[in-house]
Amino acid sequence: MNTAIKKQRYTFEEYLALEEKAEFKSEFHNGEIYAMSGGTPVHSQVAGNIGAELRSALRDKNCISYTSDLKIRIETANRAVYPDASVFCGDLVYYEDRKDVVTNPILVIEVLSPSTADFDRKGKFMLYAQLPTLQEYVLIDTEQPYVEIFKRQPNGKWLLSTYTKLTDIVEFESIDITVPMSEIYLKVQFEKDTTK
Secondary structure (H helix, E strand, C coil): CCCCCCCCCHHHHHHHHHHHCCCCEEEEEEEEEEEEECCHHHHHHHHHHHHHHHHHHHCCEEEEEEECCCCCHHHHHHEEEEEEEEEECCCCCCCCCHHCECCCCEEEEEEECCCCCHHHHHHHHHCCCCCCCEEEEEEEEECCCCEEEECCCCCCCCEEEEECCCEEEEEHHCCCEEEEEHHCCCCCCCCCCCCC
């Protein structure tokens, strides 16, 4: 997670007021505000690739994908976060009629960075899992071809599917689309040799 802005604690309403005037995005975690740091070129490229694929695949569906500019409120955990990508089907549900905070994603994607991977994999997953509308939580690695999809099952448990080859076809069941791994990682130059 990124660095806290100040030591004091804020209410969610105070955070919203501060962010309206801020020159940068920040996430809200139970009273603490964390400034969002910039991403690497690979992180941005992967996020752009998956965003483009989602947009194209959802063109004729009653769903729409959003970038990391859309804030999602997780009220039960007193959090507000900016996932790298998210998908909503049907109408958006706004937090207290605010047009800049939504509460009902069906799918959330986080593109992993080495500094945030542990939090995205454990901490953020536990937060997102509290959203009753969420059906899939997706993690995309930036150091190697590796995608994890956690799918909510009818019994409330989560099933993990992993994709590890550029020839794999990633299945997003919640929105009934598939995306080739090669498109998610289009033009990505990995620092490590991923052929071994």
